[in-house]
Amino acid sequence: MARPGLLLLLLLALPQWTALLPWPDTAQGTMAGLILTALERATSFLEDRLPSINLDGVVGFQVLEVQLRGVQEKWVSNPLLRPLSLRTEQLTNTLSTLLQRSIFYLKQSDPKYLREFQPSIQPGFWKLPHAWMRTNASLVYPWLEPLDLFSEESSDTCLVQLLGTGTTSSHPCELSDFCRTLMTKTGCSGYSLSHQLLFFLWARMQGCTEGLFRQSQHYMSIFCSNMMDLNRRAEAIGYTYPTQDLFMENIMFCGLAGFSDFYKLHWLEAILSWQNPRAGCFGKPATKGELPEATAHQQHILRRVRRREKLFTDGCSCHNTATAVAALGGFLYILADHPHPGPDDGSAASSYQDTSMPDAQRMDRPITLLLRSWSQKSHAEEEAEEREQLQPIATWGVGLETEGTGLGRLGGGMG
Ligand SMILES: *[C@@H]1O[C@H](CO)[C@@H](O)[C@H](O)[C@H]1NC(C)=O
DSSP: OOOHHHHHHHHHTOHHHHHTSOGGGSHHHHHHHHHHHHHHHHHHHHHHTGGGOOHHHHHHHHHHHHHHHHHHHHHTTOGGGHHHHHHHHHHHHHHHHHHHHHHHHHHHHOHHHHHHHGGGGSTTSOOOOSSOBOOOGGGSOSSOOSSOOSOHHHHHHHHHHHHTOSSSOOSTTOOOHHHHHHHTOTTOOHHHHHHHHHHHHHHHHHTOOSGGGGGHHHHHHHHHHHHHHHHHHHHHTTOOTTHHHHHHHHHHHHHHTTBGGGOOHHHHHHHHHHSOTTTOOOBSOOOSSOOHHHHHHHHHHHHHHOTTOOBOTTSBBHHHHHHHHHHHHHHHHHHHHSOOOSTTOOGGGOSOOOOSSOHHHHHHSOHHHHHHHTTOOOHHHHHHHHHHHTSOGGGGGGGGGGGGOOHHHHHHHHO
16 A cells, blocks of 8 residues: 555645545545544554553543544534445444453553543543634743653642542542642643643543633643644654654644644644554554664653553554554544535534635645644745645655754653
8 A cells, every 4th residue: 555645645736636526535535544544453453452551552542432433423424424434433333342341451450540540531531622723832931941840650649639539539620739830830841741731631521610720721722832832843853753652642632622733734644654554553663773772762761751651572652552543533533523525515513613715715625725724824824834744755854954953842851
């Protein structure tokens, strides 16, 4: 099969052609098919290694299940989308069975972690965004703390407090002074930042609305704007391993928080290209002639950053796969949530209001432009990004000359 990226480039080069076809045969339809294929493979990976998948891995697939149900709800009434809809349904059913079975293994491997975080894998916990918004570059911190500040332990403590599953506190939405300070701290990057966002995201899922949580949206905008900045930097340095994990985590979390600008076509292409085609997992890329020292160093970083990371000997990573499937599920969901041409185009039903372009014109545009039209950018910005997006994929690795590279900043966050 052709590389997905290459196929997409070909499709994008043929806008007139694709505009004549019914939706499933357009660039968006092909895109949905590619994402589904990737998700089917990842689900096979889950099935193959179910006994060894840790809770973080299961959470990613739990999010995916919710996203797939959301997608199906949008597609089911459109006869043109029947094949895609059936595939989605089948995948959802497989996933649902696997997730139920996974609890059995988690009870054996890490009962304490399971008890504390069980709500996050409970059906009904994760909810999809109802309205889309964008990050705001003026919220990006002018400076960053030098290190990825807080440990996974303290982050876990605050999440457990929020869920009310600890042994001492038992009411959800409770908040100690320690957690309030930690979770609203300015200048964090890396996993500290993504966990600050996760904290407010879970508060929303849990229905916490009082006190500090009155300002949840405010904090989420700040955190996701900074996560956007970090992701752009990750892209600029060619997504070097292991930053891919944080990059996908940021898309997963901020996408769920409703920030549509994380769903960029070239980010989707990048993620699809990282999947291990045989195992279906995501993780350490197979590299040629890599220095052993570099590997040891990266392993060290990974261990330090993700205490519970589980890396299989073939490079497959539970955490990477989890963030990848939930990021990809988000792409599929926004694709389904967006109005598209069909027998009865239901544009009016979408919560998204695009005022910048007449409907007919919008429907004809390939997905890159559709994806960007969600994000309501200035025309100059759009044109700049269009040029950037149409560059051959081979140039991704040499993004170093752009914007003075954020290596220092992102690197500072990662170790
Ligand atoms: C972005 O944030 C700044 C600072 O809070 C604010 O003044 C501005 O209106 C925001 N822009 C948008 C588009 O929301």
